[in-house]
Amino acid sequence: MTTNTNATAMSPDDDAALLIARTTPDDDVLARLHRRLEDAAQEQGLLDVAYSEVDTPVGRLLLAATEVGLVRVAYEREGFEEVLTKLATGIGPRVLRAPARLEFAARQIEEYFAGRRTSFDVALDRRLSHGFRGLVQRHLPDIAYGHTETYREVAIHVGNPGAVRAVGSACATNPLPVIVPCHRVLRADGSLGGYVGGPDAKATLLQLERAA
Amino acid sequence: MKQPFEQAVSRHGGTVLRVCRAVLGPGPDADDAWSETFLAALREWPDLPEDTNVQAWLVRVAHRKAIDVTRSRARHAIPTGAVPDRASTIGVPGGTDPDVWSAVAALPERQRLAVAYHYLGGLAHTQTAELIGGTPAAVRRAAADGLQSLRRNPHLIGLAEEGHHR
Numbered sequence: 001m002t003t004n005t006n007a008t009a010m011s012p013d014d015d016a017a018l019l020i021a022r023t024t025p026d027d028d029v030l031a032r033l034h035r036r037l038e039d040a041a042q043e044q045g046l047l048d049v050a051y052s053e054v055d056t057p058v059g060r061l062l063l064a065a066t067e068v069g070l071v072r073v074a075y076e077r078e079g080f081e082e083v084l085t086k087l088a089t090g091i092g093p094r095v096l097r098a099p100a101r102l103e104f105a106a107r108q109i110e111e112y113f114a115g116r117r118t119s120f121d122v123a124l125d126r127r128l129s130h131g132f133r134g135l136v137q138r139h140l141p142d143i144a145y146g147h148t149e150t151y152r153e154v155a156i157h158v159g160n161p162g163a164v165r166a167v168g169s170a171c172a173t174n175p176l177p178v179i180v181p182c183h184r185v186l187r188a189d190g191s192l193g194g195y196v197g198g199p200d201a202k203a204t205l206l207q208l209e210r211a212a
Numbered sequence: 213m214k215q216p217f218e219q220a221v222s223r224h225g226g227t228v229l230r231v232c233r234a235v236l237g238p239g240p241d242a243d244d245a246w247s248e249t250f251l252a253a254l255r256e257w258p259d260l261p262e263d264t265n266v267q268a269w270l271v272r273v274a275h276r277k278a279i280d281v282t283r284s285r286a287r288h289a290i291p292t293g294a295v296p297d298r299a300s301t302i303g304v305p306g307g308t309d310p311d312v313w314s315a316v317a318a319l320p321e322r323q324r325l326a327v328a329y330h331y332l333g334g335l336a337h338t339q340t341a342e343l344i345g346g347t348p349a350a351v352r353r354a355a356a357d358g359l360q361s362l363r364r365n366p367h368l369i370g371l372a373e374e375g376h377h378r
Contacts, residue, residue: 015359016331022312023332025229033229033243034221037250046254049216088216093258095216 038098048092050101051084056113057208058201061178063102063109066091069123070105073176075197090128109178115208118145120179128175132163136170143184146209150188172196178205213260220257221250224267227333228274234328235278238313241285248277271333275343315365322346323358330355 041047049071051064062080064072064087071091074083088095099106104122111117119141129137135158142157143149149157151167160166171182177196183205187193195202228249232242253273260269316324322344329340330351337348337355344351 012356012359015363019312019327019331019359019362020230022309023230023233023316025226025233030225030229033225033246036243036247037221037254040247040251041254044251046251051218084216084218085214089214093214093217094254095218096221096254097218 034097038096038100041094041096042098042100046094047096047098047101048094049084049087050096050098051087052097052099052102052106053080054102054106054109056109056178058178058197058204061109063105064095065101065105066125066127068125068127070102070176070179071125071128073178075177075201077198078196105179112178113208115211118209122179124176124179132158132160132166133170133173136167137174137176137180137182140171140174140180140182140184143181145181148184148186148206150186151193152188154185168194181205184209213257213262213264213266217254217257220253220266220270224270225250227267228270230332231271231274231328232278233313234316234324234332235275236281237317238310241281245274245277245281248280249274252277267334268339271329271335272339272343274333275329315362318365319358319361322351322354323361326351326355327358327362331359 038050042050045067047067049064049066051062054061054063058075060076062072062074062076062083063070064074064084072083072087074080084095105120108117108120108122112120126134126138136154139154139158143154151164151171152161154167155161155163158167167185171185172194174180174182174196177183183195183197183202185193192199192202192206225246229242229246232245232249236242236245249270253270256273260266316327319327325344326337326340329335329343330337335343337352340355341348341351346354
């Protein structure tokens with residue numbers, strides 16, 4: 001039998017693996033260095049997109065901002081990795097987790113879900129809202145907290161009564177859900193209709209606003 | 213590069229810190245080199261070709277930044293005899309072992325750099341040779357010798373035994 005005769009000899013690969021294991025930095029050290037990088041990048045104007053994540057009653061939300069303002073809010077079901085990749089391609093690849101730029105928006109979202117806030121006062125970067133969809137998305141904040149409109153009413157309000165379906169897709173592709181309240185648009189029969197965050201999230205938001 | 217930069221930081225941040233610590237010793241200099249590396253990388257990121265091996269690229273940037281830190285340290289004649297106070301990592305699960313770093317620091321420079329860039333940074337011997345000079349064969353030997361002497365180091369005997377019993 002020749003098996004195991006080398007059991008006491010370490011191969012260079014084993015040694016290297018061991019060395020790597022024993023030199024793996026603590027998470028808190030890397031977290032501290034990351035924060036330092038966030039600060040320096042922000043200071044030197046090197047951040048195309050800063051992002052952060054917040055926990056809410058409708059699940060974890062991704063918040064992303066350019067220097068102009070909040071540019072994207074995403075639900076987890078949209079796939080954060082995918083959303084960030086799209087932002088990197090569409091806006092710029094200098095995308096970094098940097099919660100400082102999102103603190104303001106995150107606090108307002110927290111207040112909203114706590115029932116202490118009925119409108120948002122956050123600078124928005126509307127560059128992901130194009131054409132007719134953009135027109136609809138800009139109208140949505142005019143629907144007051146606790147109120148709803150039907151897809152048809154929205155179509156009328158933006159001056160294109162026949163474009164009910166297009167209003168539907170404008171709501172479905174809203175880059176700033178929750179902040180830009182596409183959840184306040186319902187079907188004519190009062191049923192919820194679709195929602196980027198899923199029907200449960202839409203129901204939760206409407207319930208929250210109705211209770212207030 | 214069209215990928216979010218955060219991916220580069222989260223995937224390779226640990227590797228870059230290992231390399232900086234092996235080259236400069238663990239402490240503020242290594243931290244500075246890490247920060248300078250990722251800041252420079254962030255600046256160059258949009259112009260980086262899509263097919264770049266990001267880890268190898270970052271290790272090369274780290275090499276440049278470590279040289280910068282070494283030079284500015286020499287210029288400013290900062291005393292290096294006293295080790296600055298640092299939070300202890302002893303007893304922290306997954307914490308790095310300070311003995312490993314002192315063993316790495318005790319290696320002759322070429323062996324230390326070859327170990328840092330090849331074994332810790334993942335560069336091929338040819339790439340390491342481009343950074344630190346010499347032939348790939350000589351660099352390969354230096355890396356192997358460095359690893360050998362780390363194995364023989366009394367600080368690391370316990371580690372090797374731990375490895376046997378996996």
